[in-house]
Amino acid sequence: MAPIALDQFQQCVVGFPPERSLVVSACAGSGKSTTLALRTKALVGRWAVPADRILVLTFSTRSRADLTSKISEAIVPPAPTPTVATYHAHALSILRASGMRASIIARRDAYKLMKELLTSLGLLNDGDKSARGTVSAPRGCCARGVWCMCDPNPDVAGR
C-alpha cells in the first residue's frame, strides 16, 4: 500500500521533539491512530528511543488491535516494537507483577459479585425489592481476596 501523505498537523506531531509532552485532540476518523503509529516509528527510528521505553495505551481492545496493526505496519521487523495495551490490561500486569492476585471482570459480573458479598454480609436480602438499586456500579471491588477491576468492555471478562 502507498504510504499516506500526512497533513501539516500530522507531520508536526510525528516530528515533535521526543523530550517534550504533547496532547493531540482531534475528531473521530481524523487520522489520530495513523499519526500515533508514525510518531512511534519516528521515536524508535529517528530518535533511537528504545522500544521498551515506549508504552502505547488505549481504552478498548478494538482500538488496541487497530494501533497494534498500524504500528506493526509502520515499524518493520527486526526493529523492536513497543508494547501496545489497554489501560485495564496494563494496570492488571502492574498489579500481577507486584504479586497481587487480580483479574478483570465484566461489569455484570462485578454487580453479581457485589451482590453476593453484600448478601453474605447481611447487608442485602436477595430478592428484597427495596434493596434494588443499592448495588451501584462498582469501578473496582475487593472480594474473596481478589481485587477486581470493572471494565466497561464486556469482551475483556476472563482475561
Ligand SMILES: Nc1ncnc2c1ncn2[C@@H]1O[C@H](COP(=O)(O)OP(=O)(O)OP(=O)(O)O)[C@@H](O)[C@H]1O
Ligand atoms: N493524511 C492522511 N491522508 C489520507 N488518509 C489518511 C490520512 N491520515 C489518516 N488517513 C486515513 O484515514 C482513516 C482514519 O485514520 P485513523 O484510523 O488513523 O483515524 P482515527 O482518528 O484514529 O480514527 P478513530 O477516531 O476511529 O480512532 C484511515 O483509513 C487512514 O488510513
Ligand SMILES: [Mg+2]
Ligand atoms: Mg484511532
